[in-house]
Amino acid sequence: MPRTLIIAHHDGDRLNPSTSKCVSCALELGNEIDLAVFAEDPAAVAAEAATLTGVTRVLTSVQSDSGHRLAAVLAPQIAATAADYSHLLAPATTFGKDLMPRVAALLGVAQVSDLMAVVSPYTFKRPIYAGSVIVTVTAPSDQVVVATVRIASYPAAAGGGSAPIEPLEVTCELPTHTRYLGLEASAGDRPDLQSAARVVAGGRALASAENFELIYQLADRLGAGVGASRAAVDAGYVPNDTQIGQTGKIIAPELYFAIGISGAIQHLTGIKDAGTIVAINKDADAPIFEVADIGLVGDLFQVVPELEQALADG
Amino acid sequence: MKILVGIKRAIDYNVRVQLRPDGAGVVTDGVKMSINPFDEIALEEALRIREAGKAEEVVAVSIGPPDAQQQLRTALAMGADRAILVDTAESVQPLTAARILLKITEREQPGLVIVGKQAIDDDNGQTGQMLAALWGRPQATFASRVELGDGTMRVVREVDVGLETIEVDLPAVITADLRLNEPRFVKLPEIMKAKRKPLDVLALTELGVESGSQLQIDAHEPPAKRQRGVRVEDVPGLVAALKQRGLL
Numbered sequence: 001m002p003r004t005l006i007i008a009h010h011d012g013d014r015l016n017p018s019t020s021k022c023v024s025c026a027l028e029l030g031n032e033i034d035l036a037v038f039a040e041d042p043a044a045v046a047a048e049a050a051t052l053t054g055v056t057r058v059l060t061s062v063q064s065d066s067g068h069r070l071a072a073v074l075a076p077q078i079a080a081t082a083a084d085y086s087h088l089l090a091p092a093t094t095f096g097k098d099l100m101p102r103v104a105a106l107l108g109v110a111q112v113s114d115l116m117a118v119v120s121p122y123t124f125k126r127p128i129y130a131g132s133v134i135v136t137v138t139a140p141s142d143q144v145v146v147a148t149v150r151i152a153s154y155p156a157a158a159g160g161g162s163a164p165i166e167p168l169e170v171t172c173e174l175p176t177h178t179r180y181l182g183l184e185a186s187a188g189d190r191p192d193l194q195s196a197a198r199v200v201a202g203g204r205a206l207a208s209a210e211n212f213e214l215i216y217q218l219a220d221r222l223g224a225g226v227g228a229s230r231a232a233v234d235a236g237y238v239p240n241d242t243q244i245g246q247t248g249k250i251i252a253p254e255l256y257f258a259i260g261i262s263g264a265i266q267h268l269t270g271i272k273d274a275g276t277i278v279a280i281n282k283d284a285d286a287p288i289f290e291v292a293d294i295g296l297v298g299d300l301f302q303v304v305p306e307l308e309q310a311l312a313d314g
Numbered sequence: 315m316k317i318l319v320g321i322k323r324a325i326d327y328n329v330r331v332q333l334r335p336d337g338a339g340v341v342t343d344g345v346k347m348s349i350n351p352f353d354e355i356a357l358e359e360a361l362r363i364r365e366a367g368k369a370e371e372v373v374a375v376s377i378g379p380p381d382a383q384q385q386l387r388t389a390l391a392m393g394a395d396r397a398i399l400v401d402t403a404e405s406v407q408p409l410t411a412a413r414i415l416l417k418i419t420e421r422e423q424p425g426l427v428i429v430g431k432q433a434i435d436d437d438n439g440q441t442g443q444m445l446a447a448l449w450g451r452p453q454a455t456f457a458s459r460v461e462l463g464d465g466t467m468r469v470v471r472e473v474d475v476g477l478e479t480i481e482v483d484l485p486a487v488i489t490a491d492l493r494l495n496e497p498r499f500v501k502l503p504e505i506m507k508a509k510r511k512p513l514d515v516l517a518l519t520e521l522g523v524e525s526g527s528q529l530q531i532d533a534h535e536p537p538a539k540r541q542r543g544v545r546v547e548d549v550p551g552l553v554a555a556l557k558q559r560g561l562l
């Protein structure tokens with residue numbers, strides 16, 4: 001009986017929304033779905049996972065320390081569990097991207113990165129060359145499939161389920177060569193980019209960290225997350241984790257504002273699945289206008305404050 | 315300590331990649347090829363570690379066709395001490411690349427292997443992690459800062475929610491992210507000097523690694539196209555368009 005195991009991405013307290021999107025992908029495989037939570041105290045995350053419709057069982061593995069955040073510690077435990085499964089999935093977040101290739105190599109199998117569509121249980125679509133080309137790949141059906149799921153390609157799974165929660169016993173030796181020291185989370189309580197319904201992003205044209213305040217203000221007015229192009233991140237206007245694109249975050253908000261962003265292919269691949277793309281750029285020929293649903297040619301330093309004012313006035 | 319760096323030959327990031335008319339792949343004839351940008355960053359980091367006196371030798375390794383020697387010469391011009399080409403006509407998938415790099419690692423016994431976080435052709439982002447797994451050593455992926463200690467290394471990693479710090483024992487594998495450093499430009503005299511640096515070519519068969527692909531590639535197709543949208547003249551026009559779509 002084919003079965004899918006999803007590795008939960010969580011922060012210790014809450015399930016990351018990307019996990020729910022993996023469930024939607026797994027549903028297309030048509031298998032029973034187990035969802036594994038590895039944590040020091042998995043109870044809260046497991047309870048949340050159990051509500052996802054489509055999940056057959058939630059499996060919890062109590063970890064002795066923060067080492068569970070490390071691929072080197074987690075991978076052997078997942079590999080040791082793999083024999084029961086035909087498919088192993090995790091979201092293509094930095095968590096899943098770090099972890100799953102290590103799992104695949106321990107199992108001696110290939111990995112399907114950024115799985116965006118299921119054609120059949122062993123045949124999938126995924127983007128290459130920054131999304132310029134989509135390839136269809138087939139994995140051997142006599143091996144476990146290891147994949148990371150391109151979360152922008154899938155909706156969140158419905159809630160309201162009540163899957164049973166069972167302990168997962170894994171015995172294997174864990175390495176001590178890798179130690180978790182800590183996380184410096186980017187400050188702020190703005191919506192998370194990968195699950196936000198609205199995102200306002202700024203590019204090189206903002207020209208300074210101070211000017212980026214314009215982007216923050218508009219985002220706050222809209223209840224939006226804040227994103228950026230690589231150029232804006234490299235210039236130090238905004239933190240690294242705001243980068244959207246091929247080598248940053250792939251997002252799918254309902255509404256996306258690209259402000260002073262030219263629309264390089266590496267950026268566009270990160271926003272292809274957005275509902276409505278609004279572009280504000282002073283260059284009428286900027287490539288961003290080729291994908292924008294609503295384009296406004298103008299100077300952002302004039303347009304953005306005016307827009308913010310218009311929204312404030314209702 | 316010796317540092318091994320992965321150098322993949324890939325279509326230059328500025329090229330607009332085109333599908334071949336027969337759908338069997340992308341056009342590569344007459345297309346500019348370069349070092350995968352993340353691998354330049356990986357190499358730059360290795361060079362800085364050597365220049366800081368913490369490593370003696372930097373070895374650049376590429377798995378690819380004979381033409382990949384061009385990229386290795388560029389790596390030598392940037393400052394690598396020597397280069398190894400693992401010659402194979404067919405393109406290798408990450409698991410095979412990792413198995414080959416493991417063989418090279420066993421031969422060369424590096425204290426550190428630095429690769430890119432992803433090759434921008436196939437966008438897999440797997441090879442470094444796979445090598446670390448096969449080698450039974452730590453991985454520090456998406457590195458944005460590296461500090462070498464005594465037999466250990468601290469690495470700051472770019473993760474989705476911020477910056478994570480881990481400590482690993484050496485030897486280990488690093489995958490380089492964009493903000494690790496800014497690679498140097500190659501100067502002309504260095505290009506001349508690089509011609510005299512050693513570049514060994516190994517046949518894949520010499521290493522005893524099976525080449526075959528794990529994933530079968532069935533088809534290439536263009537991505538779905540977004541419809542071209544509307545232009546608005548001013549902010550009131552923008553607000554109206556948003557309202558019309560029910561977004562405000």
Ligand SMILES: Cc1cc2nc3c(=O)[nH]c(=O)nc-3n(C[C@H](O)[C@H](O)[C@H](O)COP(=O)(O)OP(=O)(O)OC[C@H]3O[C@@H](n4cnc5c(N)ncnc54)[C@H](O)[C@@H]3O)c2cc1C
Nearest residue numbers: 203204205229230231245246247260261262267282283300
């Ligand atoms: C390996 C690699 C990976 C990459 N990964 C990514 C990635 O993940 N994400 C990403 O975004 N990029 C990525 N890039 C970079 C990408 O190629 C572009 O360089 C980058 O996206 C450009 O950022 P930008 O649009 O902010 O800057 P620019 O291209 O410089 O564009 C600035 C725009 O602002 C407009 N402008 C200027 N002043 C004003 C004004 N006053 N009002 C309105 N508009 C104005 C200009 O007309 C221009 O269109 C990557 C590159 C490489 C090599």
Ligand SMILES: Nc1ncnc2c1ncn2[C@@H]1O[C@H](COP(=O)(O)O)[C@@H](O)[C@H]1O
Nearest residue numbers: 320321377429430432433438439440441
């Ligand atoms: N054929 C190759 N030759 C040399 N290095 C490679 C090769 N394939 C992958 N690598 C290294 O592994 C990194 C990640 O590649 P990938 O897993 O293909 O995205 C690259 O940035 C390179 O440093």
